[in-house]
Amino acid sequence: MKIAxxxxxxxxxGMNIKQCLLDLxxxxxxxxxxxxETVYELGNIKLYTAGKxxxxxxxxxxxxxxMIVFATKHASASGINSLSVHTQGNWTKAELGGKDRQLCVCxxxxxxxxxxxxxxxxxxxNYEIIQECTHHGPYLTKPCxxxxxxxxxEEWKNRAAGEVIAKTIIEVLQHEPPKxxxxxxxxxxxxxxxxxxxxxxxxxxxxxxxPKYNLQNLDKEMILQAVEKTLPRVELIxxxxxxxxxEKQKIIGILDDIKSELGIEWxxxxxxxx
Numbered sequence: 001m002k003i004a005x006x007x008x009x010x011x012x013x014g015m016n017i018k019q020c021l022l023d024l025x026x027x028x029x030x031x032x033x034x035x036x037e038t039v040y041e042l043g044n045i046k047l048y049t050a051g052k053x054x055x056x057x058x059x060x061x062x063x064x065x066x067m068i069v070f071a072t073k074h075a076s077a078s079g080i081n082s083l084s085v086h087t088q089g090n091w092t093k094a095e096l097g098g099k100d101r102q103l104c105v106c107x108x109x110x111x112x113x114x115x116x117x118x119x120x121x122x123x124x125x126n127y128e129i130i131q132e133c134t135h136h137g138p139y140l141t142k143p144c145x146x147x148x149x150x151x152x153x154e155e156w157k158n159r160a161a162g163e164v165i166a167k168t169i170i171e172v173l174q175h176e177p178p179k180x181x182x183x184x185x186x187x188x189x190x191x192x193x194x195x196x197x198x199x200x201x202x203x204x205x206x207x208x209x210x211p212k213y214n215l216q217n218l219d220k221e222m223i224l225q226a227v228e229k230t231l232p233r234v235e236l237i238x239x240x241x242x243x244x245x246x247e248k249q250k251i252i253g254i255l256d257d258i259k260s261e262l263g264i265e266w267x268x269x270x271x272x273x274x
Contacts, residue, residue, distance in 0.1 A: 003045045003173050004065035008054045009037065013073035013149040013156035020159070020166035021047060021071075034063070045173055054146070055088075055097030058138040067107060067143045069173065071165060074132075074150030082150035083122055083164060084191075085114045086132035088139070089229075091210050092217040097137020101222060106134070106230045107143040108207030113177035114147060115199050117168040125160060130191045131199060133209040134226075143231055183236040184226050185209035186218070186251060188243030194269040198238060202272060206238060207231075215247035220254045227264065237266040 005021070007014035021027060027040040027047055037049035046065070050057045054072040074084050089103030098104075111131060118129045130150075147169060149161045185195045185206045190213070195206045208226040210218050227234045237255055244251055255266040 001044060001066045002064060004060065004063045004068045005045060005047045005169060006050050006054065006057060006060055006068060006070045007047070008050045008052065008057070008072060009035075010051070010053050011072050011156075012153055013162070014054065014071050016149070016157055016159065016162035017071040017165045017169075018047065018049065020162040021169070024163065024166055025170055042170070043174070045170075055137045058097075058140070060138070061140050061142070065142065067110070068140060069144065069169065070146045071169065072146055072148050073156045074148035076151035079151050081127040081155050082130050082148075083118050083127050083161065084130040084132050084148045084150060085111050085118070085145055087111065087134055087145045087208060088136055089134040089208065090136070091134065091214040091222055094137060096135070098139040099137070102139050103134060103208060103222075103225055103229045104140050105143045106207035107145060108182045108205040108230055109177040109180055109232070110172060111145055111207060112180055112199050112205035113172045114145075114168060115196070117171050118164065119200065121168050121171075122164045125164065127155075127161065129196075131196055131206065131209075133185075133190050133192055133211040135190075180205040181235045182207055182230050182232045183238050184223070184230065184234050185238045186223075186240065186244070187212055187215065188240030194240050194243070195238060198269060198272050204236065204238070204272060207234070212240075212243045212245050215244065215251060218247070218251065220257065223254060223258060227258075227262070234264060237264060238272055239266055239268055241268040241270070
């Protein structure tokens with residue numbers, strides 16, 4: 001499988017991670033450029049530097065790759081130090097890149113492997129390991145995900161954080177991830193703490209996640225799109241029961257229809273943590 005890593009020249013964390021990848025691993029130069037920057041390769045992995053911010057990098061769709069990984073920053077008003085992963089997509093209107101009501105293809109097994117690797121590689125760091133909900137652009141039709149350093153410029157430039165992300169990227173991408181049951185997550189906060197417990201403690205890989213703040217816009221069409229745009233095939237839907245708020249009855253009605261039509265069961269997160 002051909003894999004592309006994208007780091008934006010307009011992103012301090014992306015440049016930090018890129019330099020760590022070049023310093024720690026035996027990448028060699030490729031005799032061509034992308035966005036006016038040198039391309040590097042390591043086996044089946046190529047490292048590109050994009051001239052746009054990551055959420056607007058729709059043009060990387062033309063890269064010859066089977067999967068695309070964005071090494072980038074995570075910005076948060078909370079200021080919590082974090083190392084995070086997620087796949088892109090917009091449950092409603094596109095306000096930060098991508099397309100309205102369009103999700104990308106989520107490689108759920110790679111997200112799970114990245115979460116496990118981050119937990120292993122950063123035990124001594126005061127960073128929270130997070131799988132965020134599905135959000136922002138760019139819109140791509142190839143499997144893709146973001147791996148990020150958060151949440152301020154101090155963390156984005158932190159060499160130790162850059163090395164952890166670089167090591168995790170190579171560790172995860174050089175091996176096919178272990179098999180697991182692919183799952184869609186619905187409800188709860190942006191940083192999905194209840195889904196994290198399932199990812200780390202069970203044989204379930206949670207791909208796309210729709211948080212509580214987007215549930216008023218979530219309909220059957222978008223849930224089915226999330227099912228279709230997850231690799232491997234979704235076998236289960238995990239529901240953060242307390243994190244459904246006022247949309248609980250609507251969501252459960254849709255999920256019951258999907259179970260009847262497609263045979264995909266839904267379960268509360270508390271039923272899946274053990």
